[in-house]
Amino acid sequence: xxxxxxxxxxxxxxxxxxxxxxxxxxxxxxxxxxxxxxxxxxxxxxxxxxxxxxxxxxxxxxxxxxxxxxxxxxxxxxxxxxxxxxxxxxxxxxxxxxxxxxxxxxxxxxxxxxxxxxxxxxxxxxxxxxxxxxxxxxxxxxxxxxxxxxxxxxxxxxxxxxxxxxxxxxxxxxxxxxxxxxxxxxxxxxxxxxxxxxxxxxxxxxxxxxxxxxxxxxxxxxxxxxxxxxxxxxxxxxxxxxxxxxxxxxxxxxxxxxxxxxxxxxxxxxxxxxxxxxxxxxxxxxxxxxxxxxxxxxxxxxxxxxxxxxxxxxxxxxx
Ligand code: UDP
Ligand code: MG
Numbered sequence: 001x002x003x004x005x006x007x008x009x010x011x012x013x014x015x016x017x018x019x020x021x022x023x024x025x026x027x028x029x030x031x032x033x034x035x036x037x038x039x040x041x042x043x044x045x046x047x048x049x050x051x052x053x054x055x056x057x058x059x060x061x062x063x064x065x066x067x068x069x070x071x072x073x074x075x076x077x078x079x080x081x082x083x084x085x086x087x088x089x090x091x092x093x094x095x096x097x098x099x100x101x102x103x104x105x106x107x108x109x110x111x112x113x114x115x116x117x118x119x120x121x122x123x124x125x126x127x128x129x130x131x132x133x134x135x136x137x138x139x140x141x142x143x144x145x146x147x148x149x150x151x152x153x154x155x156x157x158x159x160x161x162x163x164x165x166x167x168x169x170x171x172x173x174x175x176x177x178x179x180x181x182x183x184x185x186x187x188x189x190x191x192x193x194x195x196x197x198x199x200x201x202x203x204x205x206x207x208x209x210x211x212x213x214x215x216x217x218x219x220x221x222x223x224x225x226x227x228x229x230x231x232x233x234x235x236x237x238x239x240x241x242x243x244x245x246x247x248x249x250x251x252x253x254x255x256x257x258x259x260x261x262x263x264x265x266x267x268x269x270x271x272x273x274x275x276x277x278x279x280x281x282x283x284x285x286x287x288x289x290x291x292x293x294x295x296x297x298x299x300x301x302x303x304x305x306x307x308x309x310x311x312x313x314x315x316x317x318x319x
Contacts, residue, residue, distance in 0.1 A: 005037030005064075006090055007110065010083030012076055013055075013097035014045040018204035020054040024065060026103040034107040041066045042097070043083045046073035059308035067308040074302040076208070077179040080159055082302050084171055086312045092168050094159045094181070099203035101160040108195050109162040118190035121154055121161040121182075122197050129201020134214075141218050145183075149225040153186045154194060166190055175319045177294050177301055180221040187225070223291055230288065233281040240277055 009027055013020060024040055031038045042055045044067060055067035068082055080094050091113055095101050101122060109120040127135050142155040159181050163171060170188040171181075186192070209217070222229065247270075254260070304314050 004088035005039050007035045007038040008087035008089030009040045009093045011042045011097045012079035013051050014208045015047045015049045016097040017050040019097050030103040039064050041083045043079040044069040045079040046070045068312050069305045071303040071305045078302040091164050093162045100199050105197045112193050117193040118164040118167050119192035121157045123194040124156045124199045125196045127199040148228045151187045153183050180224045183225045229284045233284050
């Protein structure tokens, strides 16, 4: 690794054909004079548009560009992982392909890294061009996550960040399939510092994170870093049992006093209430069990169809 460039920039791209070239131009302008050599590693996450053609054309024209193409769409976090696995630079920057994260912030990150911070994360001061719903749910989610985990996951921070060589080594060693990257990097615990920035609107195309994926991603984050939902299930169980026992006493006393009334409504109400509570608790359990199943299967995180320089193996390294 010693003869690699100073910086690798990892860019996950899923159907981003209109952004690839603009991304590289902006990166080039921002990095050419600020770092001692860089490479840009595009990871095509199974795009079905012209993304891969744009990447190969760029790689032909400029040796600083490398591309990895997945066998299918393995997801954003898998794409970032593949990029970090294949990176040759001493430090690695992760950045979205859609130019929402401005490449002009990277020199600032590099400066902080050179000051001695192992991880420099970019914290969103403002988010432009995103719906009120997305902003509100994101803000709520980051705060909830921060409150319920013991790992210090910074709020309003995505994957846009710089990792030094130690953080990269730690990241590569993590075995889990279920990768909530912003949490994993924080979990590693190296000294981290923020850089504040304005998150712009997308350069082109539309979001690849519909509500369904956002929800799944949020659940991944919570289940990977907290047992609180399970504990909540236990507490709810105790609370409901306590209420039930109290009610049993009431019912027995009424029976002894000879007070009886037709019970259809109350029986239906308690039956349905308890059924609902039980199903929710089983659902919470299921979220964890499903993820455990995913982990024990130990399938590769991603599979590589091809890479521009042929250097990236089909199956990722054992970890
Ligand atoms: N992305 C990916 N695979 C996916 C979904 C997204 O590689 O399955 C990439 C996408 O191309 C972009 C980044 O992940 O570079 C963030 O996605 P997006 O901008 O759609 O998310 P948002 O910014 O709307 O949260
Ligand atoms: Mg985006």
